[in-house]
Amino acid sequence: MTNSRFFIYLLVMAAVTYLIRALPLVLIRHKIENRFIASFLYYVPYAVLGCMTFPAIFYSTNDLYSAAVGTFTSFLFAYQKKSLLFVAVSAVLAALIVKVIL
Amino acid sequence: MNAFIRGFKDGIPIALGYIAVSFTFGLTAVTGGLTVWQATMISLMCVTSAGQFAGIDIMLAAGGYMEMAMAQLVINLRYALMSISLSQKADSSMNFFARLFVGFGVTDEIFAVAVGNNKSISRKYMFGLIVLPWLSWTFGTLGGALLGSILPEILASAFGIAIYGMFLAIIIPAARDDNKIIGVLMVAVSISLLLYYTPLKHHISQGFAIITAAVAASLFGALVYPIDNETTEEMKEVSQ
Incomplete structure:
Protein backbone atom coordinates (compact mmCIF):
# COMPACT_ATOMS: atom_id res chain seq x y z
CA MET A 1 0.00 0.00 0.00
CA THR A 2 1.46 3.37 -1.00
CA ASN A 3 1.57 6.25 1.47
CA SER A 4 -0.90 8.34 -0.51
CA ARG A 5 -3.35 5.44 -0.64
CA PHE A 6 -3.00 4.97 3.11
CA PHE A 7 -3.71 8.66 3.73
CA ILE A 8 -6.86 8.60 1.63
CA TYR A 9 -8.09 5.52 3.54
CA LEU A 10 -7.23 7.25 6.82
CA LEU A 11 -9.02 10.48 5.87
CA VAL A 12 -12.13 8.58 4.74
CA MET A 13 -12.16 6.58 7.99
CA ALA A 14 -11.54 9.57 10.25
CA ALA A 15 -13.95 11.90 8.43
CA VAL A 16 -16.86 9.43 8.31
CA THR A 17 -16.34 8.37 11.92
CA TYR A 18 -16.10 11.97 13.09
CA LEU A 19 -19.13 13.24 11.17
CA ILE A 20 -21.31 10.39 12.48
CA ARG A 21 -20.51 11.43 16.05
CA ALA A 22 -20.30 15.20 15.76
CA LEU A 23 -23.19 16.03 13.40
CA PRO A 24 -25.99 14.65 15.61
CA LEU A 25 -24.51 16.38 18.63
CA VAL A 26 -24.31 19.69 16.79
CA LEU A 27 -27.51 19.51 14.76
CA ILE A 28 -30.11 17.37 16.54
CA ARG A 29 -31.35 18.77 19.82
CA HIS A 30 -34.72 17.06 20.15
CA LYS A 31 -35.65 13.43 20.77
CA ILE A 32 -36.21 11.21 17.74
CA GLU A 33 -39.94 10.55 17.52
CA ASN A 34 -39.95 8.23 14.51
CA ARG A 35 -40.42 4.80 16.00
CA PHE A 36 -39.00 2.91 13.03
CA ILE A 37 -35.75 4.90 12.88
CA ALA A 38 -35.35 4.77 16.65
CA SER A 39 -35.87 1.00 16.58
CA PHE A 40 -33.43 0.53 13.72
CA LEU A 41 -30.75 2.56 15.51
CA TYR A 42 -31.39 0.66 18.73
CA TYR A 43 -30.56 -2.69 17.11
CA VAL A 44 -27.59 -1.54 15.00
CA PRO A 45 -24.84 -1.98 17.64
CA TYR A 46 -25.88 -5.56 18.45
CA ALA A 47 -26.29 -6.52 14.79
CA VAL A 48 -22.90 -5.02 13.89
CA LEU A 49 -21.06 -6.68 16.75
CA GLY A 50 -22.82 -10.01 16.12
CA CYS A 51 -21.83 -10.26 12.48
CA MET A 52 -18.33 -8.92 13.13
CA THR A 53 -17.79 -11.62 15.76
CA PHE A 54 -19.11 -14.61 13.80
CA PRO A 55 -17.49 -16.40 12.09
CA ALA A 56 -14.36 -14.20 12.50
CA ILE A 57 -13.78 -15.26 16.13
CA PHE A 58 -13.13 -18.87 15.03
CA TYR A 59 -10.19 -17.76 12.87
CA SER A 60 -8.86 -15.09 15.24
CA THR A 61 -6.10 -17.21 16.83
CA ASN A 62 -4.88 -19.10 13.73
CA ASP A 63 -6.09 -22.48 15.01
CA LEU A 64 -9.61 -23.71 15.56
CA TYR A 65 -9.10 -25.45 18.92
CA SER A 66 -7.74 -22.46 20.84
CA ALA A 67 -10.35 -20.22 19.19
CA ALA A 68 -13.18 -22.58 20.19
CA VAL A 69 -12.03 -22.69 23.81
CA GLY A 70 -11.52 -18.90 23.83
CA THR A 71 -15.02 -18.40 22.42
CA PHE A 72 -16.54 -20.69 25.03
CA THR A 73 -14.67 -18.85 27.80
CA SER A 74 -15.90 -15.49 26.46
CA PHE A 75 -19.49 -16.73 26.39
CA LEU A 76 -19.24 -18.04 29.94
CA PHE A 77 -17.89 -14.83 31.48
CA ALA A 78 -19.92 -12.50 29.28
CA TYR A 79 -23.07 -14.34 30.40
CA GLN A 80 -22.03 -13.67 33.99
CA LYS A 81 -21.79 -9.98 33.03
CA LYS A 82 -18.08 -9.69 33.73
CA SER A 83 -16.40 -6.49 32.51
CA LEU A 84 -15.19 -6.08 28.92
CA LEU A 85 -11.59 -6.19 30.05
CA PHE A 86 -12.13 -9.33 32.14
CA VAL A 87 -13.82 -11.20 29.30
CA ALA A 88 -11.18 -10.16 26.74
CA VAL A 89 -8.24 -11.15 28.93
CA SER A 90 -9.86 -14.48 29.89
CA ALA A 91 -10.41 -15.32 26.23
CA VAL A 92 -6.75 -14.60 25.44
CA LEU A 93 -5.51 -16.67 28.41
CA ALA A 94 -7.82 -19.59 27.53
CA ALA A 95 -6.61 -19.55 23.91
CA LEU A 96 -3.00 -19.30 25.08
CA ILE A 97 -3.33 -22.27 27.44
CA VAL A 98 -4.72 -24.43 24.62
CA LYS A 99 -1.89 -23.35 22.34
CA VAL A 100 0.74 -24.19 24.95
CA ILE A 101 -0.80 -27.64 25.61
CA LEU A 102 -1.24 -28.61 21.95
CA MET B 1 -11.79 23.10 36.90
CA ASN B 2 -13.73 20.91 39.31
CA ALA B 3 -15.86 19.36 36.60
CA PHE B 4 -12.77 18.69 34.48
CA ILE B 5 -11.11 16.76 37.31
CA ARG B 6 -14.32 14.83 38.00
CA GLY B 7 -14.44 13.84 34.33
CA PHE B 8 -10.73 12.98 34.33
CA LYS B 9 -11.20 10.60 37.27
CA ASP B 10 -14.20 8.95 35.59
CA GLY B 11 -12.00 8.41 32.53
CA ILE B 12 -9.28 6.44 34.34
CA PRO B 13 -11.02 3.01 34.29
CA ILE B 14 -11.96 3.53 30.63
CA ALA B 15 -8.33 4.37 29.81
CA LEU B 16 -7.11 1.21 31.55
CA GLY B 17 -9.51 -0.93 29.55
CA TYR B 18 -8.45 0.78 26.33
CA ILE B 19 -4.76 -0.04 26.80
CA ALA B 20 -5.41 -3.77 26.35
CA VAL B 21 -7.65 -3.39 23.31
CA SER B 22 -5.56 -0.73 21.58
CA PHE B 23 -2.45 -2.84 22.20
CA THR B 24 -4.21 -5.63 20.31
CA PHE B 25 -5.15 -3.23 17.55
CA GLY B 26 -1.55 -2.03 17.13
CA LEU B 27 -0.34 -5.61 17.10
CA THR B 28 -2.97 -6.74 14.60
CA ALA B 29 -2.31 -3.79 12.29
CA VAL B 30 1.46 -4.35 12.20
CA THR B 31 1.09 -8.13 11.86
CA GLY B 32 -1.20 -7.49 8.90
CA GLY B 33 1.37 -5.27 7.19
CA LEU B 34 0.82 -1.66 8.31
CA THR B 35 3.73 0.36 9.71
CA VAL B 36 3.97 1.40 13.36
CA TRP B 37 3.19 5.06 12.65
CA GLN B 38 0.28 4.18 10.34
CA ALA B 39 -1.35 2.11 13.10
CA THR B 40 -0.79 4.92 15.64
CA MET B 41 -2.19 7.60 13.30
CA ILE B 42 -5.38 5.56 12.81
CA SER B 43 -5.97 5.37 16.57
CA LEU B 44 -5.10 9.04 17.10
CA MET B 45 -7.59 10.18 14.47
CA CYS B 46 -10.41 7.62 14.66
CA VAL B 47 -10.75 6.43 18.30
CA THR B 48 -13.13 3.57 17.49
CA SER B 49 -12.41 -0.12 18.09
CA ALA B 50 -14.71 -2.05 15.77
CA GLY B 51 -14.43 0.54 12.99
CA GLN B 52 -10.64 0.48 13.09
CA PHE B 53 -10.41 -3.32 13.00
CA ALA B 54 -12.74 -3.39 10.00
CA GLY B 55 -10.85 -0.46 8.49
CA ILE B 56 -7.46 -2.17 8.47
CA ASP B 57 -9.06 -5.30 6.97
CA ILE B 58 -10.35 -3.19 4.10
CA MET B 59 -6.99 -1.41 3.70
CA LEU B 60 -5.02 -4.65 3.66
CA ALA B 61 -7.47 -6.20 1.18
CA ALA B 62 -7.06 -3.05 -0.99
CA GLY B 63 -10.82 -2.40 -0.84
CA GLY B 64 -12.48 0.63 -2.42
CA TYR B 65 -12.78 4.04 -0.74
CA MET B 66 -16.57 3.90 -0.99
CA GLU B 67 -16.51 0.48 0.65
CA MET B 68 -14.40 1.98 3.44
CA ALA B 69 -16.80 4.89 3.89
CA MET B 70 -19.87 2.62 3.90
CA ALA B 71 -18.30 0.15 6.33
CA GLN B 72 -17.37 2.94 8.75
CA LEU B 73 -20.83 4.46 8.40
CA VAL B 74 -22.65 1.25 9.26
CA ILE B 75 -20.25 0.00 11.95
CA ASN B 76 -20.16 3.39 13.67
CA LEU B 77 -23.80 4.31 13.18
CA ARG B 78 -24.42 3.51 16.83
CA TYR B 79 -22.39 6.60 17.74
CA ALA B 80 -25.03 8.79 16.09
CA LEU B 81 -27.59 7.40 18.50
CA MET B 82 -25.25 8.01 21.44
CA SER B 83 -24.51 11.57 20.30
CA ILE B 84 -28.21 12.32 20.04
CA SER B 85 -28.70 10.94 23.53
CA LEU B 86 -25.77 12.98 24.90
CA SER B 87 -27.12 16.17 23.34
CA GLN B 88 -30.28 15.72 25.42
CA LYS B 89 -28.23 15.95 28.63
CA ALA B 90 -25.84 18.70 27.55
CA ASP B 91 -26.01 21.89 29.61
CA SER B 92 -25.60 25.46 28.35
CA SER B 93 -21.79 25.30 28.57
CA MET B 94 -21.86 22.86 25.64
CA ASN B 95 -21.64 25.46 22.92
CA PHE B 96 -21.07 24.86 19.21
CA PHE B 97 -17.28 24.44 19.47
CA ALA B 98 -17.51 22.22 22.55
CA ARG B 99 -19.91 19.98 20.65
CA LEU B 100 -17.48 19.80 17.74
CA PHE B 101 -14.78 18.55 20.11
CA VAL B 102 -16.93 16.24 22.26
CA GLY B 103 -18.27 14.65 19.07
CA PHE B 104 -14.75 13.39 18.37
CA GLY B 105 -14.61 11.45 21.62
CA VAL B 106 -17.96 9.64 21.74
CA THR B 107 -17.21 5.93 22.24
CA ASP B 108 -19.36 3.17 23.75
CA GLU B 109 -17.61 3.44 27.12
CA ILE B 110 -17.42 7.25 27.25
CA PHE B 111 -21.09 7.43 26.32
CA ALA B 112 -21.99 4.88 28.99
CA VAL B 113 -20.11 6.76 31.73
CA ALA B 114 -21.40 10.18 30.63
CA VAL B 115 -25.07 9.19 30.60
CA GLY B 116 -24.62 7.13 33.77
CA ASN B 117 -23.68 10.32 35.57
CA ASN B 118 -26.97 11.74 36.81
CA LYS B 119 -26.05 15.39 36.48
CA SER B 120 -26.38 17.27 33.24
CA ILE B 121 -23.27 17.14 31.09
CA SER B 122 -20.94 20.14 31.03
CA ARG B 123 -18.21 20.99 28.58
CA LYS B 124 -15.44 20.67 31.15
CA TYR B 125 -16.69 17.31 32.40
CA MET B 126 -16.68 15.90 28.87
CA PHE B 127 -13.22 17.30 28.11
CA GLY B 128 -11.89 15.66 31.28
CA LEU B 129 -13.63 12.38 30.52
CA ILE B 130 -12.35 12.11 26.95
CA VAL B 131 -8.71 13.17 27.23
CA LEU B 132 -7.18 10.20 29.09
CA PRO B 133 -8.97 7.39 27.18
CA TRP B 134 -7.97 9.12 23.92
CA LEU B 135 -4.29 9.20 24.97
CA SER B 136 -4.31 5.61 26.24
CA TRP B 137 -5.98 4.45 23.02
CA THR B 138 -3.26 6.13 20.95
CA PHE B 139 -0.25 5.13 23.06
CA GLY B 140 -1.61 1.61 23.62
CA THR B 141 -1.69 1.22 19.84
CA LEU B 142 1.88 2.49 19.59
CA GLY B 143 2.94 -0.02 22.26
CA GLY B 144 1.20 -2.91 20.54
CA ALA B 145 2.62 -1.93 17.17
CA LEU B 146 6.19 -1.69 18.54
CA LEU B 147 6.08 -4.81 20.73
CA GLY B 148 3.96 -6.75 18.25
CA SER B 149 6.99 -7.47 16.10
CA ILE B 150 9.05 -8.90 18.97
CA LEU B 151 6.19 -10.75 20.66
CA PRO B 152 6.31 -14.58 20.27
CA GLU B 153 3.91 -15.83 17.58
CA ILE B 154 1.96 -18.00 20.06
CA LEU B 155 1.20 -14.97 22.24
CA ALA B 156 0.44 -12.68 19.31
CA SER B 157 -2.07 -15.13 17.80
CA ALA B 158 -3.75 -15.68 21.19
CA PHE B 159 -4.23 -11.90 21.46
CA GLY B 160 -6.25 -12.00 18.25
CA ILE B 161 -9.32 -13.17 20.14
CA ALA B 162 -9.29 -10.23 22.61
CA ILE B 163 -11.41 -7.86 20.55
CA TYR B 164 -14.04 -10.55 19.90
CA GLY B 165 -14.12 -11.35 23.60
CA MET B 166 -14.93 -7.67 24.17
CA PHE B 167 -17.66 -7.75 21.55
Whole structure:
Protein backbone atom coordinates (compact mmCIF):
# COMPACT_ATOMS: atom_id res chain seq x y z
CA MET A 1 0.00 0.00 0.00
CA THR A 2 1.46 3.37 -1.00
CA ASN A 3 1.57 6.25 1.47
CA SER A 4 -0.90 8.34 -0.51
CA ARG A 5 -3.35 5.44 -0.64
CA PHE A 6 -3.00 4.97 3.11
CA PHE A 7 -3.71 8.66 3.73
CA ILE A 8 -6.86 8.60 1.63
CA TYR A 9 -8.09 5.52 3.54
CA LEU A 10 -7.23 7.25 6.82
CA LEU A 11 -9.02 10.48 5.87
CA VAL A 12 -12.13 8.58 4.74
CA MET A 13 -12.16 6.58 7.99
CA ALA A 14 -11.54 9.57 10.25
CA ALA A 15 -13.95 11.90 8.43
CA VAL A 16 -16.86 9.43 8.31
CA THR A 17 -16.34 8.37 11.92
CA TYR A 18 -16.10 11.97 13.09
CA LEU A 19 -19.13 13.24 11.17
CA ILE A 20 -21.31 10.39 12.48
CA ARG A 21 -20.51 11.43 16.05
CA ALA A 22 -20.30 15.20 15.76
CA LEU A 23 -23.19 16.03 13.40
CA PRO A 24 -25.99 14.65 15.61
CA LEU A 25 -24.51 16.38 18.63
CA VAL A 26 -24.31 19.69 16.79
CA LEU A 27 -27.51 19.51 14.76
CA ILE A 28 -30.11 17.37 16.54
CA ARG A 29 -31.35 18.77 19.82
CA HIS A 30 -34.72 17.06 20.15
CA LYS A 31 -35.65 13.43 20.77
CA ILE A 32 -36.21 11.21 17.74
CA GLU A 33 -39.94 10.55 17.52
CA ASN A 34 -39.95 8.23 14.51
CA ARG A 35 -40.42 4.80 16.00
CA PHE A 36 -39.00 2.91 13.03
CA ILE A 37 -35.75 4.90 12.88
CA ALA A 38 -35.35 4.77 16.65
CA SER A 39 -35.87 1.00 16.58
CA PHE A 40 -33.43 0.53 13.72
CA LEU A 41 -30.75 2.56 15.51
CA TYR A 42 -31.39 0.66 18.73
CA TYR A 43 -30.56 -2.69 17.11
CA VAL A 44 -27.59 -1.54 15.00
CA PRO A 45 -24.84 -1.98 17.64
CA TYR A 46 -25.88 -5.56 18.45
CA ALA A 47 -26.29 -6.52 14.79
CA VAL A 48 -22.90 -5.02 13.89
CA LEU A 49 -21.06 -6.68 16.75
CA GLY A 50 -22.82 -10.01 16.12
CA CYS A 51 -21.83 -10.26 12.48
CA MET A 52 -18.33 -8.92 13.13
CA THR A 53 -17.79 -11.62 15.76
CA PHE A 54 -19.11 -14.61 13.80
CA PRO A 55 -17.49 -16.40 12.09
CA ALA A 56 -14.36 -14.20 12.50
CA ILE A 57 -13.78 -15.26 16.13
CA PHE A 58 -13.13 -18.87 15.03
CA TYR A 59 -10.19 -17.76 12.87
CA SER A 60 -8.86 -15.09 15.24
CA THR A 61 -6.10 -17.21 16.83
CA ASN A 62 -4.88 -19.10 13.73
CA ASP A 63 -6.09 -22.48 15.01
CA LEU A 64 -9.61 -23.71 15.56
CA TYR A 65 -9.10 -25.45 18.92
CA SER A 66 -7.74 -22.46 20.84
CA ALA A 67 -10.35 -20.22 19.19
CA ALA A 68 -13.18 -22.58 20.19
CA VAL A 69 -12.03 -22.69 23.81
CA GLY A 70 -11.52 -18.90 23.83
CA THR A 71 -15.02 -18.40 22.42
CA PHE A 72 -16.54 -20.69 25.03
CA THR A 73 -14.67 -18.85 27.80
CA SER A 74 -15.90 -15.49 26.46
CA PHE A 75 -19.49 -16.73 26.39
CA LEU A 76 -19.24 -18.04 29.94
CA PHE A 77 -17.89 -14.83 31.48
CA ALA A 78 -19.92 -12.50 29.28
CA TYR A 79 -23.07 -14.34 30.40
CA GLN A 80 -22.03 -13.67 33.99
CA LYS A 81 -21.79 -9.98 33.03
CA LYS A 82 -18.08 -9.69 33.73
CA SER A 83 -16.40 -6.49 32.51
CA LEU A 84 -15.19 -6.08 28.92
CA LEU A 85 -11.59 -6.19 30.05
CA PHE A 86 -12.13 -9.33 32.14
CA VAL A 87 -13.82 -11.20 29.30
CA ALA A 88 -11.18 -10.16 26.74
CA VAL A 89 -8.24 -11.15 28.93
CA SER A 90 -9.86 -14.48 29.89
CA ALA A 91 -10.41 -15.32 26.23
CA VAL A 92 -6.75 -14.60 25.44
CA LEU A 93 -5.51 -16.67 28.41
CA ALA A 94 -7.82 -19.59 27.53
CA ALA A 95 -6.61 -19.55 23.91
CA LEU A 96 -3.00 -19.30 25.08
CA ILE A 97 -3.33 -22.27 27.44
CA VAL A 98 -4.72 -24.43 24.62
CA LYS A 99 -1.89 -23.35 22.34
CA VAL A 100 0.74 -24.19 24.95
CA ILE A 101 -0.80 -27.64 25.61
CA LEU A 102 -1.24 -28.61 21.95
CA MET B 1 -11.79 23.10 36.90
CA ASN B 2 -13.73 20.91 39.31
CA ALA B 3 -15.86 19.36 36.60
CA PHE B 4 -12.77 18.69 34.48
CA ILE B 5 -11.11 16.76 37.31
CA ARG B 6 -14.32 14.83 38.00
CA GLY B 7 -14.44 13.84 34.33
CA PHE B 8 -10.73 12.98 34.33
CA LYS B 9 -11.20 10.60 37.27
CA ASP B 10 -14.20 8.95 35.59
CA GLY B 11 -12.00 8.41 32.53
CA ILE B 12 -9.28 6.44 34.34
CA PRO B 13 -11.02 3.01 34.29
CA ILE B 14 -11.96 3.53 30.63
CA ALA B 15 -8.33 4.37 29.81
CA LEU B 16 -7.11 1.21 31.55
CA GLY B 17 -9.51 -0.93 29.55
CA TYR B 18 -8.45 0.78 26.33
CA ILE B 19 -4.76 -0.04 26.80
CA ALA B 20 -5.41 -3.77 26.35
CA VAL B 21 -7.65 -3.39 23.31
CA SER B 22 -5.56 -0.73 21.58
CA PHE B 23 -2.45 -2.84 22.20
CA THR B 24 -4.21 -5.63 20.31
CA PHE B 25 -5.15 -3.23 17.55
CA GLY B 26 -1.55 -2.03 17.13
CA LEU B 27 -0.34 -5.61 17.10
CA THR B 28 -2.97 -6.74 14.60
CA ALA B 29 -2.31 -3.79 12.29
CA VAL B 30 1.46 -4.35 12.20
CA THR B 31 1.09 -8.13 11.86
CA GLY B 32 -1.20 -7.49 8.90
CA GLY B 33 1.37 -5.27 7.19
CA LEU B 34 0.82 -1.66 8.31
CA THR B 35 3.73 0.36 9.71
CA VAL B 36 3.97 1.40 13.36
CA TRP B 37 3.19 5.06 12.65
CA GLN B 38 0.28 4.18 10.34
CA ALA B 39 -1.35 2.11 13.10
CA THR B 40 -0.79 4.92 15.64
CA MET B 41 -2.19 7.60 13.30
CA ILE B 42 -5.38 5.56 12.81
CA SER B 43 -5.97 5.37 16.57
CA LEU B 44 -5.10 9.04 17.10
CA MET B 45 -7.59 10.18 14.47
CA CYS B 46 -10.41 7.62 14.66
CA VAL B 47 -10.75 6.43 18.30
CA THR B 48 -13.13 3.57 17.49
CA SER B 49 -12.41 -0.12 18.09
CA ALA B 50 -14.71 -2.05 15.77
CA GLY B 51 -14.43 0.54 12.99
CA GLN B 52 -10.64 0.48 13.09
CA PHE B 53 -10.41 -3.32 13.00
CA ALA B 54 -12.74 -3.39 10.00
CA GLY B 55 -10.85 -0.46 8.49
CA ILE B 56 -7.46 -2.17 8.47
CA ASP B 57 -9.06 -5.30 6.97
CA ILE B 58 -10.35 -3.19 4.10
CA MET B 59 -6.99 -1.41 3.70
CA LEU B 60 -5.02 -4.65 3.66
CA ALA B 61 -7.47 -6.20 1.18
CA ALA B 62 -7.06 -3.05 -0.99
CA GLY B 63 -10.82 -2.40 -0.84
CA GLY B 64 -12.48 0.63 -2.42
CA TYR B 65 -12.78 4.04 -0.74
CA MET B 66 -16.57 3.90 -0.99
CA GLU B 67 -16.51 0.48 0.65
CA MET B 68 -14.40 1.98 3.44
CA ALA B 69 -16.80 4.89 3.89
CA MET B 70 -19.87 2.62 3.90
CA ALA B 71 -18.30 0.15 6.33
CA GLN B 72 -17.37 2.94 8.75
CA LEU B 73 -20.83 4.46 8.40
CA VAL B 74 -22.65 1.25 9.26
CA ILE B 75 -20.25 0.00 11.95
CA ASN B 76 -20.16 3.39 13.67
CA LEU B 77 -23.80 4.31 13.18
CA ARG B 78 -24.42 3.51 16.83
CA TYR B 79 -22.39 6.60 17.74
CA ALA B 80 -25.03 8.79 16.09
CA LEU B 81 -27.59 7.40 18.50
CA MET B 82 -25.25 8.01 21.44
CA SER B 83 -24.51 11.57 20.30
CA ILE B 84 -28.21 12.32 20.04
CA SER B 85 -28.70 10.94 23.53
CA LEU B 86 -25.77 12.98 24.90
CA SER B 87 -27.12 16.17 23.34
CA GLN B 88 -30.28 15.72 25.42
CA LYS B 89 -28.23 15.95 28.63
CA ALA B 90 -25.84 18.70 27.55
CA ASP B 91 -26.01 21.89 29.61
CA SER B 92 -25.60 25.46 28.35
CA SER B 93 -21.79 25.30 28.57
CA MET B 94 -21.86 22.86 25.64
CA ASN B 95 -21.64 25.46 22.92
CA PHE B 96 -21.07 24.86 19.21
CA PHE B 97 -17.28 24.44 19.47
CA ALA B 98 -17.51 22.22 22.55
CA ARG B 99 -19.91 19.98 20.65
CA LEU B 100 -17.48 19.80 17.74
CA PHE B 101 -14.78 18.55 20.11
CA VAL B 102 -16.93 16.24 22.26
CA GLY B 103 -18.27 14.65 19.07
CA PHE B 104 -14.75 13.39 18.37
CA GLY B 105 -14.61 11.45 21.62
CA VAL B 106 -17.96 9.64 21.74
CA THR B 107 -17.21 5.93 22.24
CA ASP B 108 -19.36 3.17 23.75
CA GLU B 109 -17.61 3.44 27.12
CA ILE B 110 -17.42 7.25 27.25
CA PHE B 111 -21.09 7.43 26.32
CA ALA B 112 -21.99 4.88 28.99
CA VAL B 113 -20.11 6.76 31.73
CA ALA B 114 -21.40 10.18 30.63
CA VAL B 115 -25.07 9.19 30.60
CA GLY B 116 -24.62 7.13 33.77
CA ASN B 117 -23.68 10.32 35.57
CA ASN B 118 -26.97 11.74 36.81
CA LYS B 119 -26.05 15.39 36.48
CA SER B 120 -26.38 17.27 33.24
CA ILE B 121 -23.27 17.14 31.09
CA SER B 122 -20.94 20.14 31.03
CA ARG B 123 -18.21 20.99 28.58
CA LYS B 124 -15.44 20.67 31.15
CA TYR B 125 -16.69 17.31 32.40
CA MET B 126 -16.68 15.90 28.87
CA PHE B 127 -13.22 17.30 28.11
CA GLY B 128 -11.89 15.66 31.28
CA LEU B 129 -13.63 12.38 30.52
CA ILE B 130 -12.35 12.11 26.95
CA VAL B 131 -8.71 13.17 27.23
CA LEU B 132 -7.18 10.20 29.09
CA PRO B 133 -8.97 7.39 27.18
CA TRP B 134 -7.97 9.12 23.92
CA LEU B 135 -4.29 9.20 24.97
CA SER B 136 -4.31 5.61 26.24
CA TRP B 137 -5.98 4.45 23.02
CA THR B 138 -3.26 6.13 20.95
CA PHE B 139 -0.25 5.13 23.06
CA GLY B 140 -1.61 1.61 23.62
CA THR B 141 -1.69 1.22 19.84
CA LEU B 142 1.88 2.49 19.59
CA GLY B 143 2.94 -0.02 22.26
CA GLY B 144 1.20 -2.91 20.54
CA ALA B 145 2.62 -1.93 17.17
CA LEU B 146 6.19 -1.69 18.54
CA LEU B 147 6.08 -4.81 20.73
CA GLY B 148 3.96 -6.75 18.25
CA SER B 149 6.99 -7.47 16.10
CA ILE B 150 9.05 -8.90 18.97
CA LEU B 151 6.19 -10.75 20.66
CA PRO B 152 6.31 -14.58 20.27
CA GLU B 153 3.91 -15.83 17.58
CA ILE B 154 1.96 -18.00 20.06
CA LEU B 155 1.20 -14.97 22.24
CA ALA B 156 0.44 -12.68 19.31
CA SER B 157 -2.07 -15.13 17.80
CA ALA B 158 -3.75 -15.68 21.19
CA PHE B 159 -4.23 -11.90 21.46
CA GLY B 160 -6.25 -12.00 18.25
CA ILE B 161 -9.32 -13.17 20.14
CA ALA B 162 -9.29 -10.23 22.61
CA ILE B 163 -11.41 -7.86 20.55
CA TYR B 164 -14.04 -10.55 19.90
CA GLY B 165 -14.12 -11.35 23.60
CA MET B 166 -14.93 -7.67 24.17
CA PHE B 167 -17.66 -7.75 21.55
CA LEU B 168 -19.21 -10.80 23.23
CA ALA B 169 -18.99 -9.01 26.58
CA ILE B 170 -21.22 -6.29 25.07
CA ILE B 171 -23.78 -8.44 23.22
CA ILE B 172 -24.20 -11.51 25.45
CA PRO B 173 -25.36 -9.66 28.61
CA ALA B 174 -27.77 -7.58 26.49
CA ALA B 175 -29.12 -10.69 24.75
CA ARG B 176 -29.48 -12.49 28.07
CA ASP B 177 -31.98 -9.88 29.23
CA ASP B 178 -33.81 -9.23 25.96
CA ASN B 179 -35.30 -11.79 23.55
CA LYS B 180 -35.65 -9.10 20.86
CA ILE B 181 -31.87 -8.67 20.83
CA ILE B 182 -31.44 -12.46 20.57
CA GLY B 183 -33.69 -12.41 17.50
CA VAL B 184 -31.71 -9.61 15.86
CA LEU B 185 -28.41 -11.34 16.69
CA MET B 186 -29.63 -14.63 15.19
CA VAL B 187 -30.48 -12.89 11.92
CA ALA B 188 -27.19 -10.95 11.86
CA VAL B 189 -25.03 -13.99 12.59
CA SER B 190 -26.98 -16.23 10.18
CA ILE B 191 -26.48 -13.81 7.31
CA SER B 192 -22.83 -13.36 8.24
CA LEU B 193 -22.27 -17.15 8.24
CA LEU B 194 -24.20 -17.52 5.00
CA LEU B 195 -22.03 -14.91 3.29
CA TYR B 196 -18.87 -16.54 4.62
CA TYR B 197 -19.52 -20.23 4.01
CA THR B 198 -21.23 -20.15 0.62
CA PRO B 199 -19.76 -19.23 -2.80
CA LEU B 200 -21.14 -15.72 -2.15
CA LYS B 201 -17.89 -15.17 -0.25
CA HIS B 202 -16.03 -14.70 -3.53
CA HIS B 203 -18.38 -11.95 -4.65
CA ILE B 204 -18.70 -9.86 -1.54
CA SER B 205 -15.93 -8.31 0.54
CA GLN B 206 -15.81 -8.49 4.31
CA GLY B 207 -16.75 -4.82 4.66
CA PHE B 208 -19.90 -5.21 2.60
CA ALA B 209 -20.71 -8.50 4.32
CA ILE B 210 -20.82 -6.63 7.65
CA ILE B 211 -22.93 -3.83 6.17
CA THR B 212 -25.37 -6.27 4.55
CA ALA B 213 -25.81 -8.45 7.62
CA ALA B 214 -26.05 -5.55 10.07
CA VAL B 215 -28.51 -3.46 8.06
CA ALA B 216 -30.70 -6.49 7.27
CA ALA B 217 -30.78 -7.61 10.89
CA SER B 218 -31.49 -4.09 12.22
CA LEU B 219 -34.28 -3.62 9.67
CA PHE B 220 -35.65 -7.00 10.76
CA GLY B 221 -35.55 -5.81 14.36
CA ALA B 222 -37.21 -2.49 13.56
CA LEU B 223 -39.99 -4.22 11.59
CA VAL B 224 -40.63 -7.22 13.83
CA TYR B 225 -39.79 -5.84 17.27
CA PRO B 226 -40.28 -2.07 17.15
CA ILE B 227 -39.22 -0.52 20.43
CA ASP B 228 -40.97 2.07 22.53
CA ASN B 229 -39.28 5.03 24.17
CA GLU B 230 -38.89 3.18 27.46
CA THR B 231 -36.67 0.62 25.77
CA THR B 232 -34.35 3.41 24.68
CA GLU B 233 -34.07 4.43 28.30
CA GLU B 234 -33.31 0.84 29.28
CA MET B 235 -30.53 0.71 26.72
CA LYS B 236 -28.69 3.44 28.59
CA GLU B 237 -28.76 1.33 31.70
CA VAL B 238 -27.64 -1.80 29.85
CA SER B 239 -24.70 -0.01 28.28
CA GLN B 240 -23.29 0.82 31.67
